[in-house]
Amino acid sequence: MDVLSVLPSSFGYVIFTYVYSWVMLGYLGVKVGAARKKFGVQYPTMYSDKEPVFNCVQRAHQNTLEVFPQWLLFQTLAALVYPISASVLGAVWVTSRFSYAWGYYTGDPAKRMNGAYGYIGYFGVIILSISVALQLLGIF
DSSP, rough: OHHHSSSTTTHHHHHHHHHHHHHHHHHHHHHHHHHHHHHTOOOTTSSSOOHHHHHHHHHHHHHHHHHHHHHHHHHHHHHHHHHHHHHHHHHHHHHHHHHHHHHTTTTTTTGGOOOOOHHHHHHHHHHHHHHHHHTTTTTT
């Protein structure tokens, strides 16, 4: 069976969303590395008791990593049936992680909420995933 014949033709957009998320994760990781150098936080120390701005940079990356596996799962499930919608919602979520991080990087943790619009993308793919499950079960 050819994978290209099984996936929706617009699944390519989903793949671009995954690539975009890879770029975002790389960016956040590089920012943590730069902050380690700037603030003198050596490995394997995760957080600094002297540099709260470093902790904000680290936390922005760590929080993204904490939610990324769930987003990836729901993004994939939603995209199997709704590839365009999932791609748009995924792009919203990924973009919001930049906004979240840039707000956090200011050293004022409240500004991380600049990325709160990402919940639209995150919960959107969860809702679409539930729709896929209901369709598979013949309920919807």
